[in-house]
Amino acid sequence: VADWCSVALVDSDGILKRVAVVHADPEKAPLAAALMHLPLNPHSHTGLPYAIRSGRPFVDADVQTDTWRWEQSSDYVRVHRSLGISSQMNVPLVARGRVIGGIAFIVGDSGRRYTDTDLPFVEEIGRRAALAIDNARLHHELQQSEAQYRTLIEQIPGTVYLATPDDLGNLLYQSPQISEMLGYTIEEWLQYPSYWHTRLHPDDVDRLQASDAHAVATGEPFTIDYRTFRRDDSVIWVRDYGVLIRDEHGKPVHWLGITLDITEQKQAEEALKTSEQRLRDIVDNIPAVTYTYVYDGDTEQATIDVSRQIRAILGSSPQALTTWDSWYRLIHPGDRERVTAEAIRTDQTGDSYDVTYRARTADGSWRWVRNVAVRARHSVGEPDIWQGFLFDVTDHKVAETGLRESEARFRSAFDDAAIAMALITLDGTFLRVNRAYCQMLGYQEHELFQLNAHMVTHPDDRDAGSMIAAQMIEGVLDVSSMAKRYISRNGSIIWGSLTSSLVRDDTGIPLYYISQVQDITERKRAEAITAELAAIVASSADAITSSDLEGRVTSWNRGAEQLYGYLAHEMLGQPLRVIAPADRHEEPDETRLRVMSGESNIYLETVHQRKDGSLVDVAMTISPIRNTLGEVVGTSAIAHDITERRLAIEAMRESEAWYRTLIHHFPNG
Numbered sequence: 001v002a003d004w005c006s007v008a009l010v011d012s013d014g015i016l017k018r019v020a021v022v023h024a025d026p027e028k029a030p031l032a033a034a035l036m037h038l039p040l041n042p043h044s045h046t047g048l049p050y051a052i053r054s055g056r057p058f059v060d061a062d063v064q065t066d067t068w069r070w071e072q073s074s075d076y077v078r079v080h081r082s083l084g085i086s087s088q089m090n091v092p093l094v095a096r097g098r099v100i101g102g103i104a105f106i107v108g109d110s111g112r113r114y115t116d117t118d119l120p121f122v123e124e125i126g127r128r129a130a131l132a133i134d135n136a137r138l139h140h141e142l143q144q145s146e147a148q149y150r151t152l153i154e155q156i157p158g159t160v161y162l163a164t165p166d167d168l169g170n171l172l173y174q175s176p177q178i179s180e181m182l183g184y185t186i187e188e189w190l191q192y193p194s195y196w197h198t199r200l201h202p203d204d205v206d207r208l209q210a211s212d213a214h215a216v217a218t219g220e221p222f223t224i225d226y227r228t229f230r231r232d233d234s235v236i237w238v239r240d241y242g243v244l245i246r247d248e249h250g251k252p253v254h255w256l257g258i259t260l261d262i263t264e265q266k267q268a269e270e271a272l273k274t275s276e277q278r279l280r281d282i283v284d285n286i287p288a289v290t291y292t293y294v295y296d297g298d299t300e301q302a303t304i305d306v307s308r309q310i311r312a313i314l315g316s317s318p319q320a321l322t323t324w325d326s327w328y329r330l331i332h333p334g335d336r337e338r339v340t341a342e343a344i345r346t347d348q349t350g351d352s353y354d355v356t357y358r359a360r361t362a363d364g365s366w367r368w369v370r371n372v373a374v375r376a377r378h379s380v381g382e383p384d385i386w387q388g389f390l391f392d393v394t395d396h397k398v399a400e401t402g403l404r405e406s407e408a409r410f411r412s413a414f415d416d417a418a419i420a421m422a423l424i425t426l427d428g429t430f431l432r433v434n435r436a437y438c439q440m441l442g443y444q445e446h447e448l449f450q451l452n453a454h455m456v457t458h459p460d461d462r463d464a465g466s467m468i469a470a471q472m473i474e475g476v477l478d479v480s481s482m483a484k485r486y487i488s489r490n491g492s493i494i495w496g497s498l499t500s501s502l503v504r505d506d507t508g509i510p511l512y513y514i515s516q517v518q519d520i521t522e523r524k525r526a527e528a529i530t531a532e533l534a535a536i537v538a539s540s541a542d543a544i545t546s547s548d549l550e551g552r553v554t555s556w557n558r559g560a561e562q563l564y565g566y567l568a569h570e571m572l573g574q575p576l577r578v579i580a581p582a583d584r585h586e587e588p589d590e591t592r593l594r595v596m597s598g599e600s601n602i603y604l605e606t607v608h609q610r611k612d613g614s615l616v617d618v619a620m621t622i623s624p625i626r627n628t629l630g631e632v633v634g635t636s637a638i639a640h641d642i643t644e645r646r647l648a649i650e651a652m653r654e655s656e657a658w659y660r661t662l663i664h665h666f667p668n669g
Contacts, residue, residue, distance in 0.1 A: 001105055001121070001122070001125075002024075002089075002105035002106055002107055003023065003024050003025070003084060003106060003107045003108045003109065003110060004021070004022060004023035004024060004025075004028070004032065004083060004084075004106050004108070005020075005021075005022050005103060005104060005105055005106065006018060006020070006021050006035070006048065006103070006104040006106070007019050007020040007021075007101065007102070007103050007104075007129075008040060008048045008049075008052065008101050008102055008104075009093070009100060009101035009133065010052065010099065010100055010101055016040050016042045016048075016049060016052060016101075017040075018035070018036055018038075018040060019101075020036075021033070021035045021036050023083060028082075028083055028084075031079055031082050031083050032083065034079055035079050035080070035083065038073065038075055038076050038079060041071050041072055043071075044071045044072065045071065046060065046067075046068070046071075047060075047088070047090060047104060048090050048102045048103075048104050050090070051090035051091060051092045051102045051104075052092050052099055052101060052102040054092075055092050055094065055099050056092065057089065057090060057091040057092060057119055057122070057123055057126070058089075058090055059087075059088075059089050059114045059115065059116055059118065059119060060087065060088050060089075060090070060114075061087050061113050061114055061115065062086070062087060062113065063085050063086055063087060063088055065077050065080060065081055065085065068080075083106075083108065084106075084107075084108020084109045085106050085107075085108050086107060086108055086111070086112075086113070087106070087107050087112065087113045087114045088104055088105065088106045088107075088114065089104070089105045089114050089118060089119060089122050090102060090103075090104050090105075091103050091104075091105075091119075091122050091123055091125070091126035092126065093126055093129055093130035093133060094126075094127070094130055095130040095131060095133070095134035096134065100130060100133060100134060100137075101130075101133065102126075103122070103125070103126050103129060105122055156177075156258070157260065157261070158177060158181075158258050158259055158260035158261065159174065159175050159176075159177040159178045159181055159258070159259050160173075160174075160175040160177075160256070160257070160258050160259075161173060161174045161175065161255075161256075161257045161258075161259065162254045162255065162256060162257075163242075163254060163255040163257065164254060164255070165216070165244065165252035165253070165254060165255065166216060167216070168212045168215065168216065168242065168255055168257070169196060169197055169212075171189070171190055172254055174186050174189050174190055181230075181236070181238075181259070181261050182199070182228070182230050182231060182236075183230050183231030183232060184231055196228070199228050199229045200226065200227070200228055200229075201226065201227035201228060201229070201235060203227070204226040204227050207224075207226065208224060208226050211224045215242060215244075215255075219244045219252065220244075221241075221242060221243045221244070222240070222241075222242050223239065223240070223241050223242075224239070224240050225237060225238070225239050225240075225262065225266075226238060226240070236261055236263045237261070237262045237263045237265070237266040238259050238260060238261055238262060239259070239260045239262045240257060240258075240259050241257060241258045241259075241260075242255050242256070242257040242258075243255070243256055243257075244256075286309070287309070287391075287392070288309060288389045288390060288391045288392075289306060289307055289309045289310045289313060289389065289390035289391075290306075290307040290309075290387075290388070290389055290390075291304055291305060291306045291307065291373075291387075291388050291389075291390065292304070292305045292385060292386070292387055292388075293373065293385070293386040293387075293388060294383050294384070294385055294386075295347070295383060295384045295385075295386065296382075296383035296384070302323065302324045303322060303323070304321060304322050304323065304324070304326075304327065305318075305322070306318040306321050306322070310390070313361075313367065313369065313390065313392045314330065314359055314360075314361045314362060314367065314369075315361045315362030315363060316330075316361075316362055328340075329360075330359045330360050331357055331358070331359060331360075332357060332358035332359070332360070332366060334358070335357035335358055338355070338357070339355050339357050339371075342355045343355075346375075347384070350375050352372070352373065352374045352375075353371065353372065353373040353374070353386070353388070354370070354371070354372045354373075355370070355371050356368060356369070356370045356371075356393060356397075357369065357371070367392060367394045368392070368393045368394045368396070368397040369390050369391060369392060369393060369394075370390070370391045370393045371388060371389075371390050372388060372389050372390075372391070373386045373387060373388030373389070374386065374387060374388075414432070414434050415434050415435060416434075416435070417434055417436060418436060419436055419516055419517065419518055420434065420436040420437035420439075420440045420496070420516070420517040420518070420519065421433070421434045421436065421437060421514070421515065421516050421517075422434070422437050422453075422514075422515045422517075423512050423513070423514060423515075424452075424453050424512060424513045424515055425512050425513075426469075426473070426510055426511075426512065426513075427452070428452035428453040428454045429452050429453075430448050430449055430451070430452065430453065431512055433445055433448050433449075437517065440486070440488075440494060440496070440517065440519050441456055441486060441487075441488045441489060441494065442488045442489035442490055443456075443489050447489075453465075453515075456486050456487055456488075457484065457485070457486060457487070458484065458485035458486065458487055458493065460485070461484040461485050464482065464484070465482070465484060468480045468482060468500070469500075469513070472500070472501075472502040472510075472513075473502065473510050478501065478502075479499065479500070479501045480498075480499070480500050480501075481497070481498065481499045481500075482497075482498050483495065483496070483497055483498070483520065483524075484496060484498050486517075493521075494519060494521050495519070495520045495521045495523075495524040496517040496518060496519055496520060496521075497517065497518040497520045498515060498516070498517050499515070499516045499517075500513050500514065500515045500516075501513070501514050537555075537557050539558070540557060540558075540559050541559050541562075541640070542559045542638050542639065542640045543557065543559045543560035543562075543563040543564065543618075543637075543638070543639040543640065544557045544559060544560065544636070544637070544638050545557070545560050545571075545576075545636070545637050545639075546625060546634055546635065546636045546637070547576055547592070547634055547635055547637075548633070548634045549592075549596065549632070549633065549634060550575075551575050551576050551577070551588060551589060551592050552573050552574065552575055552576075553571045553572055553573065553574050553575075553576065554572070554634060555568075555572075556568040556571045556572060559640075560639075563610075563616065563618070563639065563640075563641060564579055564608065564610050564611060564616075565610045565611030565612055566578070566579075566611050575588070576588035576592075577589070579608040579609055579610075580608065580609065581607055581608070581609045581615060584606060584607060587606060591604065591622055591635075592635055594622075595622060595623070595624045595632065595635045596624075596632055600623055600624055601621060601622075601623055602620075602621070602622040602623075603619070603620070603621055604619070604620045604621075604622065605617070605618070605619045605620070605642065606618060606620065608639070616641055616643055617641065617642045617643045617645075617646045618639040618640065618641060618642060619639065619640060619642045620637050620638065620639040621637065621638045621639075622635055622636070622637045623635065623636050623637075624636075
């Protein structure tokens with residue numbers, strides 16, 4: 001038929017490729033192989049490209065390769081001339097109505113010329129070649145499709161099966177995933193077609209059999225969830241999808257089914273149900289109202305779903321509060337503007353909503369409620385969804401009011417207290433000071449806030465104060481008291497009686513000190529004067545004593561011990577009559593009564609009796625002792641020994657008498 005042939009095919013991308021070149025002369029095989037690598041010009045007006053493009057066979061009885069140089073490469077022309085080409089027939093390969101390639105029959109050195117009478121024969125060859133090539137392609141595509149389908153089937157997260165039309169338990173095919181799902185090999189599973197019926201959970205058998213019977217009877221697709229036992233007898237949940245496959249005439253061929261392991265899904269659904277029930281229990285039992293507010297920009301169209309706790313708080317039923325208007329009517333008139341403004345603001349910004357206001361109960365009384373909500377959904381074209389809680393805070397408000405009143409009372413008691421008070425941190429910083437504290441030290445309040453407690457404490461008292469503060473922090477002392485010196489603004493020393501206590505939080509952590517200071521500067525001065533007088537009295541050579549209104553001794557100095565011979569502890573509490581001689585026994589009481597009647601600074605010379613019974617002449621000055629109200633509460637006496645003076649006076653008197661007698665008896669002249 002030809003000296004050599006060339007075959008070209010159109011691939012799946014529409015590209016024309018030469019697939020075979022065969023020459024009758026074996027010596028020209030290398031040239032045929034070289035031609036295989038030279039590209040075809042799909043737009044050529046001659047040869048295979050033209051026959052394939054036009055879909056018509058043609059005969060080129062006298063080939064003129066000189067004309068090819070306009071459409072083909074020089075190598076293409078050279079190889080064809082070397083192979084030999086004088087006449088050719090080009091036949092397109094047509095299969096199923098489309099051109100899939102072409103065959104070129106070529107003669108060269110033999111000198112033969114093709115004519116149109118040769119075409120029918122080569123067209124038959126082309127037809128058969130096209131059929132063979134198309135069948136080969138279809139077979140290859142089928143193999144690829146089957147491989148892809150099998151790969152797909154074996155990769156899906158489930159098992160695929162085929163069953164006879166009249167019995168879903170009679171399996172024709174089972175994908176290998178059955179081994180992973182149930183633990184059986186495919187061979188085991190297919191060996192006993194009805195075995196799967198024995199592995200069904202007893203509670204699901206009747207329901208599954210009814211579903212299968214309905215599907216077989218009607219041919220309708222089905223979906224059913226049921227439980228089955230694995231090889232190890234563990235239970236799994238599966239979801240079975242089935243559809244009846246029919247041929248082109250509508251006759252049932254087989255059931256195609258997919259079985260998925262939905263155990264985790266069922267467990268998740270059960271966990272979700274449990275969680276939802278738990279959440280429902282929490283919502284139903286928390287001491288607050290929960291609600292969902294669906295709002296699309298129009299309050300008249302908004303809907304509210306309220307939990308049943310609303311009845312306990314406001315006495316209203318959830319069904320009575322499903323609209324914004326029904327809620328709005330419950331808000332106290334004095335709070336409505338504030339509540340509405342916050343609702344508008346949070347709707348625009350998306351901020352959380354948190355407002356406390358008064359709401360009317362079913363019996364007409366008012367209760368304080370706190371309304372807290374967050375926007376759970378905000379999507380264009382869909383209503384906003386707000387999730388909220390409503391808390392009854394009436395008791396909190398009452399307590400808050402009481403706390404404010406208590407704070408006001410504390411503030412008033414603190415600020416207006418006559419005694420100096422201060423709240424001081426652990427490092428000595430002033431948190432709060434009252435007016436008395438400022439007046440005591442001469443500072444303004446803001447000036448003290450720039451100082452600290454150490455700076456207004458006398459240097460000699462700082463260490464003692466720090467030690468007491470440490471003991472309070474350690475819990476050794478709850479309350480401390482001490483006398484300490486302060487330095488006033490003008491530098492003068494102020495004595496104060498300080499009482500401090502440490503305030504702790506609920507966990508016991510120290511927070512600050514409460515200090516109360518009483519100005520005892522004058523008392524300290526009086527004590528100094530008293531101490532000085534006491535020293536004078538103690539060191540005086542005169543006998544200095546005191547007694548109460550009953551005449552009992554209350555003080556007895558060293559001078560009295562030396563004068564009378566009685567020690568102080570012997571005389572304290574004894575009546576003054578102890579030192580009065582028998583003939584003067586009433587004298588102390590008489591003198592005391594004179595003082596009580598109003599006399600003062602009574603001077604008296606008298607005779608007292610010592611412990612040893614001897615008498616001593618004394619000169620006394622008796623004065624009243626008065627309390628701060630000026631009332632006489634006792635007497636004081638200063639006595640000193642005048643015995644020598646009395647003896648001197650007596651001696652002088654005797655001398656004067658002797659001289660007087662002498663002169664009286666002296667002769668005149």
